[in-house]
Amino acid sequence: MARLRQGKRRRRGLASPAPYHDRIAGIYDSIYEGDPYWKFLSEITWAHLKPHLPRTAGARILDAGGGTGTWAVRLARSGFQVTLADLSSGMLEAARRKAAAAGVAERIDFVQCDIAGLEGVGDDPFALALALGDPISFCGDAKRAVRALARVLVPGGICVASVDGLYGGIDPFLERGEIEGLERFVRDGRSEWLARRQEERFPTRAFTPEGLVDLFTGAGFSVLSLIGKTVLPIRASRRLLEEPAAYVRLLRLERRLHTRPALLGRASHLQIAVRRAA
Numbered sequence: 001m002a003r004l005r006q007g008k009r010r011r012r013g014l015a016s017p018a019p020y021h022d023r024i025a026g027i028y029d030s031i032y033e034g035d036p037y038w039k040f041l042s043e044i045t046w047a048h049l050k051p052h053l054p055r056t057a058g059a060r061i062l063d064a065g066g067g068t069g070t071w072a073v074r075l076a077r078s079g080f081q082v083t084l085a086d087l088s089s090g091m092l093e094a095a096r097r098k099a100a101a102a103g104v105a106e107r108i109d110f111v112q113c114d115i116a117g118l119e120g121v122g123d124d125p126f127a128l129a130l131a132l133g134d135p136i137s138f139c140g141d142a143k144r145a146v147r148a149l150a151r152v153l154v155p156g157g158i159c160v161a162s163v164d165g166l167y168g169g170i171d172p173f174l175e176r177g178e179i180e181g182l183e184r185f186v187r188d189g190r191s192e193w194l195a196r197r198q199e200e201r202f203p204t205r206a207f208t209p210e211g212l213v214d215l216f217t218g219a220g221f222s223v224l225s226l227i228g229k230t231v232l233p234i235r236a237s238r239r240l241l242e243e244p245a246a247y248v249r250l251l252r253l254e255r256r257l258h259t260r261p262a263l264l265g266r267a268s269h270l271q272i273a274v275r276r277a278a
């Protein structure tokens with residue numbers, strides 16, 4: 001399976017995101033632990049996802065590009081049966097350890113596969129599919145990934161996904177003085193993950209809000225909601241979040257503003273909730 005996947009990717013001339021994620025898997029959680037900015041992002045992700053959780057206890061959820069299992073473990077703890085699919089064996093190993101430590105390993109299946117195809121997650125359909133933290137942006141074939149997510153859902157099933165935002169990705173090009181790169185980037189959102197090691201770089205794709213809606217509606221989904229993460233430029237002022245009262249006020253403000261169409265373009269990430277036709 002892994003050989004077939006890498007073969008397809010190579011034929012399309014794409015570098016794989018797996019080596020980078022394999023290397024960082026062991027330290028991934030520690031990069032974010034204790035950082036109020038990541039806690040802030042995580043609260044927004046969860047608040048947007050929560051209303052879409054299945055109503056039935058034990059319902060099946062797919063966590064595609066599930067990484068170290070942050071969401072899979074939380075969902076398994078809530079009683080859902082989760083399949084965590086990821087391209088990186090290192091990430092899967094870290095997730096297995098986390099699930100075992102949390103005592104929910106028996107409620108999670110771990111599958112190594114590419115979100116662009118999802119071969120290997122089985123034939124039993126899912127009530128909810130997650131693709132959080134950019135696997136659609138990283139996979140090299142977003143259309144194929146979204147078609148695969150539609151295929152594995154029950155009719156009427158829900159998908160919640162987050163991707164890189166194109167307009168929110170403009171600033172780093174200017175900061176690096178890359179005008180030509182920026183001209184290319186604004187044409188189609190294609191860029192590269194700038195890992196320090198050349199051999200760990202892989203193609204990425206950012207989306208405009210309209211482009212993201214087209215991607216999902218083109219695969220037969222209807223849009224339930226779309227938010228920017230974050231529409232307030234919190235990252236630049238992250239120190240404000242260290243003060244608990246400011247944290248609460250900014251979170252409330254962000255949640256009040258983050259569906260406003262005019263503000264979506266400010267966000268470095270977009271998160272969409274969609275429903276497959278019944």
Ligand SMILES: C[S@@+](CC[C@H](N)C(=O)[O-])C[C@H]1O[C@@H](n2cnc3c(N)ncnc32)[C@H](O)[C@@H]1O
Nearest residue numbers: 021065066067087088114115132133135138139
């Ligand atoms: C930024 S992490 C997000 C992890 C997790 N979803 C979260 O929100 O904490 C991105 C994950 O996507 C995985 N990934 C990247 N490309 C993928 C692909 N083509 N298929 C499946 N997983 C992929 C990476 O290995 C990594 O675990």
